[in-house]
Amino acid sequence: MSSAFASTGVAAPSPPSGGGRHIAVFNAPQPGHVTPTLAVVTELVARGHRVTYAITEDFAPQVKAAGADVVTYCLPSAAREASEDLMAGAAQAMQQNVRALPELMAAFADDTPDLVLYDLAAAGGRLLAAYWQVPAVLLAPTHLPYEGILSELYGVQDLSHMPGVGMLRMVLAAHGVTEPLEELLLAPRQAVAFFPRAFQRKADTVTAGSVTYAGPALGDRxxxxxxxxxxxxxxxxxxxxxxxxxxxxxxxxxxxxxxxxxxxxxxxxxxxxxxxxxxxxxxxxxxxxxxxxxxxxxxxxxxxxxxxxxxxxxxxxxxxxxxxxxxxxxxxxxxxxxxxxxxxxxxxxxxxxxxxxxxxxxxxxxxxxxxxxxxxxxxxxxxxAGGTVAAADAIERALTRAQTH
CATH class of the missing domain: 3.40.50.2000 (Glycogen Phosphorylase B;)
Known part of the structure; x- marks a missing residue:
């Protein structure tokens, strides 16, 4: 294994118990990304699954309260500064993902999940799912990729103009992942959206495969x-x-x-x-x-x-x-x-x-x-739309499909 995924000594999550499956969640350390997922985590745990959630330490208490095991990764203080420039934010997120990969790989070294849930701002989770060859479901707190999203929100025509993309391509190639980055990031095979389809920008052009528009998952706050x-x-x-x-x-x-x-x-x-x-x-x-x-x-x-x-x-x-x-x-x-x-x-x-x-x-x-x-x-x-229950149902369907293939 290359040095990009070298062991960092991070403790692995606890071993599986019961008949449920192991689901790993990878998210960005921001309230607007973490909060929509917490009720779904609680629901999945209640259904007997074991959920391991990768996030920074400051979000650990509320993630643990939702019922998940927590794997923490570290970010330098500069990486936490917010920028209104969405392009700058995307570049920062890509750098964060690559920086966190060694810690995350070490944490899951002996405990590969059965399914990965990931946020687009935590695309490292999607890369790890491709590396592990396990199914992945995008958890979308905001608009799913649609026709023209890069030009409308980021001011670029294609993914190659996004900063940090070259670095991600190198990481994929170094670990034998052959899926194109465009497909991994802009054409998710399965997605759960925390809003109804009516609010999706250009819904008829969404590039995801199977989408469940679950709406907001409002749980204990x-x-x-x-x-x-x-x-x-x-x-x-x-x-x-x-x-x-x-x-x-x-x-x-x-x-x-x-x-x-x-x-x-x-x-x-x-x-x-x-x-x-x-x-x-x-x-x-x-x-x-x-x-x-x-x-x-x-x-x-x-x-x-x-x-x-x-x-x-x-x-x-x-x-x-x-x-x-x-x-x-x-x-x-x-x-x-x-x-x-x-x-x-x-x-x-x-x-x-x-x-x-x-x-x-x-x-x-x-x-x-x-x-x-x-x-x-x-x-x-x-x-x-069904909220928390609809989201958990969609995730369990993804698990079932994975078991039958």
Whole structure:
């Protein structure tokens, strides 16, 4: 075996027990990628399977709470910095995957899984599945590869123009994997999407083989804490830019000004790099936190001003909450396009954000009957998609197919 997969002394997961199969999950160390998978892990473990989850140490507690064994890999601090440039983020992810391969190979050296679940941002898992010659299922927290995705989201025409691709090709060749990288990354044979087909960008051109559009898998989020709703009966407005691109003090100040004199109770998250005291006077009808248990707030919310990450969009739709989307990057812009196309809310480009524009947008999404109908339609689609159970069923079908071939 070449030095790229040299042993690092990482402990292997515990041996199998019971009649279930061994499923390995490879994911990117980001909440928007990890959180959608946790309920599915819990469901698979409840069905008797053993799940080993490869992730960084900071996500280990919630992954263990979901019922999985954890194999951790290390990343340098610089690799954790978020970039709004999707191309830069993709290059960083590819570097992370190659860097983590030796640790992951060592951890699974004596315990090859029966099936691999992987995120596109953790493509190292897909490469390992090809190396081990075991089936793989893509877990998609956002749009599946579709015709034109590289040009729309990354500004390139083909995979060869993506940074880091040459390095991945070399790793594949060094280990005798003959499958083309284009097929491994852009044409997954099996996929589970955490959103309904109606929200998939250009769904008719998706390049995956078998796809289960399971919708969001919403499970226990008690690790996020508890939020108590106001007792004054005011409608609740949630404002959040997610977990990665949150250092936006000017945006938060505009929100404070926009909603200071409205009849809404505003719950706003600002991340951990912003001191709320530095945002100026805050009205009594507004609460500001680094983060909140989002599902708890959405259960009471009348509207959601959001960055438009897929997880946030789907959680809002599952609760019937209309959206004002202020995207931070191209993937979120694609989501904002779908939000407007399906009449789920409004797209407000961040360069157009003013107090008046925010007030007008929230007023519109909470009163427009067409938006109410659009939200109701997608909420029904999510309920029919099956969520956690549908995702686990699809994964078990992949296991069954693997056993019969």
């Amino acid at each position: 008690s690790y996020q804490g508890i939020w108590k709703p106001p007792q004054d009966g005011r409608p609740v407005l949630l404002v959040s830019l997610g977990t990665r691109y949150t250092h936006r003090p000017e945006f938060y100040r505009v929100c404070i000004e926009a909603f200071a004199d409205t009849d809404m109770h505003v719950v706003m998250t600002v991340g951990h790099s912003i001191d709320p005291a530095g945002l100026g006077p805050v009205p009594k009808t507004m609460e500001i936190h680094p983060s909140v248990p989002q599902l708890d707030v959405l259960a009471r919310a009348a509207a959601f001003v959001t960055h438009g990450g897929m997880g946030s969009v789907m959680e809002a739709m599952a609760h019937g909450v209309p959206l004002v989307v202020v995207p931070q990057m191209t993937e979120q812009q694609a989501n904002a396009h779908q939000v407007e196309h399906l009449s789920l809310g409004l797209h407000l480009p961040r360069e157009q954000v003013t107090p008046q524009a925010l007030r007008d947008s929230v007023q519109r999404v909470t009163t427009d009957p067409e938006i109410a109908r659009g939200v109701a339609v997608l909420r029904q689609a999510i309920q029919e």
